Amino acid sequence: MSTPENAPVIGKDALERPVKDLSVIPWWGVKRTEIEWYPTIDHDKCAGCGLCFVTCGRRVFDFDKELSKPIVKYKYNCLVGCQTCSNICPTNAITFPDPSEMKKLVAKHNVVKKSFEIISPIIECKQNLPEEETQSDFNK
Ligand code: SF4
Ligand code: SF4
Numbered sequence: 001m002s003t004p005e006n007a008p009v010i011g012k013d014a015l016e017r018p019v020k021d022l023s024v025i026p027w028w029g030v031k032r033t034e035i036e037w038y039p040t041i042d043h044d045k046c047a048g049c050g051l052c053f054v055t056c057g058r059r060v061f062d063f064d065k066e067l068s069k070p071i072v073k074y075k076y077n078c079l080v081g082c083q084t085c086s087n088i089c090p091t092n093a094i095t096f097p098d099p100s101e102m103k104k105l106v107a108k109h110n111v112v113k114k115s116f117e118i119i120s121p122i123i124e125c126k127q128n129l130p131e132e133e134t135q136s137d138f139n140k
Contacts (some may be wrong), residue, residue, distance in 0.1 A: 002026070013073075015054075016062040022058055023076030028111045035105065036077035037097060039085055043067070045093035052085035052094060061085075080105075 007020040024033045039052070039060065046069050053061040053070040062073040081102050088092040106112060 001054045013059055013061075014051075014065060017059065019059040019062075019074065019077075021074070023074070026115055027080045028109050030105075030109055032076050032080070035080055036075075037080045037102070038078040039072055039096060041070060041072060042095070043069055045069070045091045047091050047093075048087075049092070051088055055088065056085055063125045076084060097111070 002024045004020065004022060004025065007022050007024055009018050010021045011019045013019055026032060041052075041057055048069045050063060050070065053063050058074075058077045058079055060072060060077045061070040061076055063069075064071045083096050083099075086092075086096055
């Protein structure tokens with residue numbers, strides 16, 4: 001099974017940091033490349049501070065030296081659901097799809113049920129969970 005630890009190294013970024021291909025790691029059984037969740041940078045708003053590039057541990061960004069701004073180079077390296085770079089960008093130059101898209105994905109792929117199954121050994125759950133408690137939209 002592919003994990004961040006054993007994902008293949010595919011190059012280096014502008015700071016000479018190794019870049020892994022994290023797109024090979026599925027998200028709850030779904031191919032990562034089938035999920036359109038990744039940042040978009042508005043270069044007109046971007047100040048070129050590099051905070052997103054330096055901060056993202058998944059090497060989604062590289063830094064274009066000619067442009068003097070980051071670019072989204074490995075979009076499927078982005079952690080599905082993460083928006084850290086958008087939250088810390090000082091100029092609000094980074095956007096993501098609407099979070100409601102994440103809720104739809106969670107429901108479509110039974111992610112809540114899968115999560116309950118994983119944690120069942122460590123929660124007070126001596127019997128199989130009732131079906132209604134494993135529905136992805138139970139808390140809507
Ligand atoms: S954090 Fe925002 S302003 Fe800074 S480089 Fe990234 S996109 Fe540009
Ligand atoms: S959302 Fe998270 S994983 Fe994705 S590019 Fe931003 S900081 Fe990196």
